[in-house]
Amino acid sequence: MSDPNEMIVPPDLVYVTFIRSTPQKVWDALTQSEFTRQFFFGRTIESDWKQGSAWRLVMEDGRTDVEGEVLESDPPRHLQVSWKVAWIEEARALTPAIVTYDIEQTGDAVKLTLTQHNPGPVPRKFIDAGKQGWAAILSSLKSLLETGQPLVIRMKAPE
């Protein structure tokens, strides 16, 4: 078994999903609380989504889950943010990740590409948790936009 606390600089995490929707609806779902609270483990989200603005993801009890800066914003096609996990003490000292959403119309669907780039070393357990988390979040987003019903997926935080 790999040591969960080993510090690694991982390759970029890329997750692609195709969703029967429009780029604008996917953009809105990723950036507005009425949607994120349904598919993103109950989180709400705050920002004006302009380049240079702050953004944050907020837990149901009001604590900040993730915070960062909007690095690039071209609605409804491209959004890049810095991503600093704030609610886990051990994660606060790490170099923030760079998370990019690319949204592209294809046929009657939207190709959504999520890329997580970690410029600095991170404990392996956070990278593994991130892979599991993104798969659950983006699966639930697809269900929400296609059926009106998100999935209920429970997941533990890395220890």
Next chain:
Amino acid sequence: MSTAQTRFVYVTYIRTTPEKLWAALTQPEFTKQYWFGVTMKSDWKAGADWTMFHEDGRVFDAGSIVEADAPRRLVIKWRNEWKPEFKAEGYSRCTMEIEQTPDSVKLSVIHEMDVANSAFINEGVSNGWPKILSNLKSLLETGSVLAIEKS
């Protein structure tokens, strides 16, 4: 952990049952809908031959079933048969794991090859699986697939 040198992993959660997902992964009436016309022939038992056909009858991929534990786990020894540079890399291994969660089913696809920087994995499989599995999820949750091009 296996020692494969090139690996693609995709996880998706689908609102369905393990039995329905197993059927969708193995039976032609489902695969031809979400897998761009593809059908597969096998009796889905360990050691059995496995062949994947294009709708025009050409063989796309072929191999054998390594493990089959319906509806939980399927391992296929899998070689591409239509693109010479992919075929030259030899056999890959594709593991599909199906796990019930409270509200949905977790499907993990691990497709790996004991070749460094495998073109079949990095160019073929890595582009194909997200489309195929997005289509599969739409089919099982909404009853219809997406109108997207294979490539």
